[in-house]
Amino acid sequence: MAWFRKAKKPKTANLSRASNVPAGLWVKCVGCGEIIYRQEVVRREWVCPKCGYHFSISARQRLEALLDPGSFEEFDAALASVDPLHFRDKKTYRDRLVQYQEKTGMGDALVSAAGTLEGEALIACAMEYGFMGGSMGSVVGEKITRATERCLKERTPLVVISTSGGARMQEGALSLMQMAKISAGLARLHEAAIPFFSILADPTTGGVTASYAMLGDVNIAEPQALIGFAGPRVIEQTIRQTLPEGFQRSEYLLEHGMIDLIVERRDIRDVLARLLRLLWRSQRAC
């Protein structure tokens, strides 16, 4: 055995907090490259004070920022993915699941919570991009569908915060069918006149955009988020042209009529509270 071989593997950073949030006292902004004091970024809910870049944050952080302090109550946390296809590429799907479960401390790519927003009861789900690119398989589909069913039963509005590469390939057609399953749940909310707010964060593409993320009564995007059906790389390969500047960004979607609002992360709570007052509060029997 070589004398210089390391006895232990070097320690790697704990990435459990979020996908692209760097550790340390100072932070380099992904958007403008500025070095910023970490505390200042944290205070602004992980938005760069210089350029407004929205760092990717974890599902739990999103929900905690959205709901009234102390009201956050997670449900359906025990749902976990299985490997129905016995899928294997370079790694088995089973190994990938374990790896991401360890990395994020989550069962899958979505957190569901009940809580209040300015005292108003709400069900909120948030996707975790750090868990296999926020991909939607059976668990994500089941959890959002259950959330719609709970909203229907309790007559509470629904908020889903999306950030996802789309349907999870490793669960094949079962992932695809989740798009229809969730949309059918949203159809029931629609008929019952219970509001659904979709919040789209960077990036939201594929089967997630082409189902619930676009079906909000109000669709709200974070600034500069990549939102689309096909990913830019697929489009470029298909049409063999480079894409125009700003294509598929929130501002582009707003211009083309696909979203209602672009709202900075720290204002989302206020905007949702206002929308609830405008759309929901007076509608109920007092």
Next chain:
Amino acid sequence: MAECDFEKPILELEQKIEELAGLANPSLRDEISAMRAQLLSLRKKVYSKLDPWQKTLVARHGRRPHTMDFVRQLMVDFTELHGDRRFADDPAILAGFAHFRSRPVALVGHQKGRQTKEKIRCNFGMPRPEGYRKALRIMQMAEKFGRPVLCFIDTPGAYPGIDAEERGQAEAIATNLREMARLRVPVIVTVIGEGGSGGALAIGVGNRINILEFAIYSVISPEGCASILWRDAAKAPEMARALRLTAPELKELDVVDEIVAEPPGAAHSDPAATISAVGDLLETQVESLMALDASALVEDRYQRFRRMGRFTEVI
């Protein structure tokens, strides 16, 4: 498109038979009928052991019956209706009304086109948002007039282009998923060739989901999957296996209800027999679903999709 190499011996034998038959020599009659029997058993043999990638190639076969072929054989008085009333008419979606076995129905299907010019016009069966919006318009009209909806799926996927994105491809598909769930008439879906991802599902929310024996239905094409996970399209055959996209596998996963058997040599060797088998199944399904009232139909469709998916729950 890759060649169906496994078909070569079949094509060679077919050609031989044709040549001999062309000689019109009565003394060859016995020989020809023996060769025909041989052809049948060869077809059976080859098509009984196709792997998932070969089935993918069969599902995309150039001579495979398309939606229009089903319409021609099964429908009377087909009246195609055009346009989404918002932007354009999309030839990649065929939609209209017809009589099916003496019952008025609506039908919606992907259209790939056969000859080069037609293929280009149909954008190879890849719809743009206006195609999905047209489909929904016709389905909602069917609901208004109490007609069952028959959907035929055969697409590589929704078109991934700048124009499609800027007109809201994602929104068009999403809206169809939600609105199809609400239709108060029977909806029967048949995957006749390629069921390519969201672009297929956008007309695929039905009370019953049928699939032809050699059709496929998948979240992503094997090539797309290979290029994402391996950065190598040559891994497509392997991914075709991994994705479980064949009819028997989908039935096992409870994604489809019925598999329609294809003749020996697959649908393209005998389109008429294939189409009439689909017709028979559709007739019984329409019959039984028409017995349900509107809210039972909506509930039935909800439950059909509600049970999709596999997971564990450890409490």
